[in-house]
Amino acid sequence: MVLFMAGAALLAGAAGAGAQQGVWSIITRPMFQSMLSHRGDSGCQGAFYTYDAFIEAASKFPGFGTTGDEQTRRRELAAFFGQTSHETTGGWATAPDGPFAWGYCRVKEQKQTDPPYYGRGPIQLTHKYNYRLAGQALNLNLVGDPDLVARDPVVAFKTAIWFWMTPQSPKPSCHAVMTGDWRPSATDRAAGRLPGYGLTTNIINGGLECGEDRSTDGAKAAKDRVGYYKRYCGMLGVGYGDNMACGSQKPYGG
Numbered sequence: 001m002v003l004f005m006a007g008a009a010l011l012a013g014a015a016g017a018g019a020q021q022g023v024w025s026i027i028t029r030p031m032f033q034s035m036l037s038h039r040g041d042s043g044c045q046g047a048f049y050t051y052d053a054f055i056e057a058a059s060k061f062p063g064f065g066t067t068g069d070e071q072t073r074r075r076e077l078a079a080f081f082g083q084t085s086h087e088t089t090g091g092w093a094t095a096p097d098g099p100f101a102w103g104y105c106r107v108k109e110q111k112q113t114d115p116p117y118y119g120r121g122p123i124q125l126t127h128k129y130n131y132r133l134a135g136q137a138l139n140l141n142l143v144g145d146p147d148l149v150a151r152d153p154v155v156a157f158k159t160a161i162w163f164w165m166t167p168q169s170p171k172p173s174c175h176a177v178m179t180g181d182w183r184p185s186a187t188d189r190a191a192g193r194l195p196g197y198g199l200t201t202n203i204i205n206g207g208l209e210c211g212e213d214r215s216t217d218g219a220k221a222a223k224d225r226v227g228y229y230k231r232y233c234g235m236l237g238v239g240y241g242d243n244m245a246c247g248s249q250k251p252y253g254g
Helices: 029-035 051-057 071-088 126-138 153-165 174-179 186-190 197-209 214-237
Strands: none
Touching: 029 051, 029 214, 051 153, 071 153, 071 174, 071 197, 071 214, 126 153, 153 174, 174 197, 197 214
């Protein structure tokens, strides 16, 4: 995947009403294992992604999964795991337990886009400038050692949560979208960019997957993201919210 980063601000700002309880109160160890139960199966490398690594990384971003009321918190976490599960999917149409039970199967991009700065980790961080920005924000030399994202699961999760929490002007952060902290401008409204899960797809890979001119493969990928999101919303007991899809949204810069 291609990530376009315009800023390196690390958003670990004040959490909302749920700040007293961390993400562990929603994503418990049994829940994590159930959501990602096939990640360590034959053909997958996802045993790399451990619950303890996720919790340690999440603790460095106080607003992540702790902002807003219980439903908002659950919906944000469903969205985060929905997007990152698509990025790391090992599923197929007839896969055991369904195609959306195979998130976090991959650690490294299978068809390397931009060696040595190809996709790694839950968000599949790609391209030298993205490794530079993430490294600067996390105080890590990811340009000199990009494979750290694939060797250290805490670093892997940190890059994904950093991306989720960081706005990329003119794009808002995925976190702000899913917690209701973002309000669309007149330009956004005219482009069909409204709050909801679909906008996080637009933020992550809208140039390929959103809008009327997207390819068949792009539309399929966006649908896959929604499938994962719906599964996790069901598991976490939260409604989908509005605007799950991005087919009617213009990509940023488009």
